[in-house]
Amino acid sequence: MTQVSSLTLNDGNSIPPIGLGVFQIPDERTADVVGTAVEAGYRLIDTAAVYGNELGVGKGLADSGVAREEISVVTKVWNDDQGYDETLRAFETSAGLLGLEYVDLYLIHWPRPRLDRYVATWRALEKLKADGRVGSIGVSNFGREEITRLLDECDVPPAVNQIELHPGLPRTELREFHAQHGIATQAWSPLGRGQGFLEHPAITEIARDHGRTPAQVVLRWHSQLGVVPLPKSVSPTRLRGNLDIFGFQLSGAEMDRLTEIGTDFRVGPDPALFFDVS
Numbered sequence: 296m297t298q299v300s301s302l303t304l305n306d307g308n309s310i311p312p313i314g315l316g317v318f319q320i321p322d323e324r325t326a327d328v329v330g331t332a333v334e335a336g337y338r339l340i341d342t343a344a345v346y347g348n349e350l351g352v353g354k355g356l357a358d359s360g361v362a363r364e365e366i367s368v369v370t371k372v373w374n375d376d377q378g379y380d381e382t383l384r385a386f387e388t389s390a391g392l393l394g395l396e397y398v399d400l401y402l403i404h405w406p407r408p409r410l411d412r413y414v415a416t417w418r419a420l421e422k423l424k425a426d427g428r429v430g431s432i433g434v435s436n437f438g439r440e441e442i443t444r445l446l447d448e449c450d451v452p453p454a455v456n457q458i459e460l461h462p463g464l465p466r467t468e469l470r471e472f473h474a475q476h477g478i479a480t481q482a483w484s485p486l487g488r489g490q491g492f493l494e495h496p497a498i499t500e501i502a503r504d505h506g507r508t509p510a511q512v513v514l515r516w517h518s519q520l521g522v523v524p525l526p527k528s529v530s531p532t533r534l535r536g537n538l539d540i541f542g543f544q545l546s547g548a549e550m551d552r553l554t555e556i557g558t559d560f561r562v563g564p565d566p567a568l569f570f571d572v573s
């Protein structure tokens with residue numbers, strides 16, 4: 296089993312430096328995947344209400360036999376549930392499906408700026424944190440403008456912003472902004488969704504030089520940037536391999552080469568264009 300140390304957040308809580316993402320894993324399969332992941336050493340699981348597999352995550356964790364306090368569970372309030380009361384209700388639904396008294400990290404999934412409810416939604420997250428129902432609160436797919444508004448108008452700064460991030464979309468400016476405000480960066484689609492992207496020559500050549508897989512090289516790149524990647528896999532071999540990234544080091548030149556792969560290779564929606572109201 297791979298041992299991984301933790302990352303301290305701006306509220307004093309800590310989270311593991313890598314986690315399992317469970318987007319697109321069917322609920323009935325999720326408990327098994329989570330069980331395999333926990334056995335391999337994963338201690339951070341990233342789900343969301345909209346993934347429809349919170350029940351499976353909860354079952355997998357309960358069956359794993361690992362103590363609750365050793366695992367960090369992340370879930371997210373979906374777009375349709377934004378607003379103060381709606382979010383408090385949505386949280387209870389998620390916690391019920393997960394079978395958990397508290398969630399370690401609760402995120403606003405997308406900002407939906409034109410709906411203009413993310414500040415009210417954030418207030419609900421602040422209440423959940425004050426009530427001890429969530430350990431840390433954060434956002435996902437937020438840009439500099441929306442984060443600045445939360446910092447200006449609210450009491451608790453986001454601990455995390457979870458964004459699409461990989462060597463095809465390195466998000467350098469936003470990461471620097473996060474660092475200035477003590478906000479941890481979590482990477483979704485950290486492998487650029489795998490197939491195709493991982494065959495880029497810069498990645499395969501560096502992998503060959505280190506005797507590592509392309510995925511391990513990309514995940515190591517995240518780790519050396521101080522980013523928490525959330526790779527998804529249903530394969531036990533890949534799950535184990537994706538966690539085994541702490542025994543080698545990329546040089547500065549290799550890091551730069553990976554960062555320069557691209558700036559606009561998106562595998563998911565651009566938050567400025569999608570999931571908003573007109």
Ligand SMILES: NC(=O)c1ccc[n+]([C@@H]2O[C@H](COP(=O)([O-])OP(=O)(O)OC[C@H]3O[C@@H](n4cnc5c(N)ncnc54)[C@H](OP(=O)(O)O)[C@@H]3O)[C@@H](O)[C@H]2O)c1
Binds near residue numbers: 527533
């Ligand atoms: N906050 C958000 O808005 C948001 C949006 C999207 C995703 N997420 C989170 O981020 C997580 C990961 O994102 P993602 O699933 O989109 O993309 P990803 O983790 O970059 O890629 C997953 C794909 O790569 C494959 N893969 C995994 N390990 C591999 C390896 N070692 N070698 C080759 N291929 C490999 C997987 O296939 P197999 O399963 O067959 O191994 C799967 O097809 C999600 O599960 C979710 O938790 C969050």
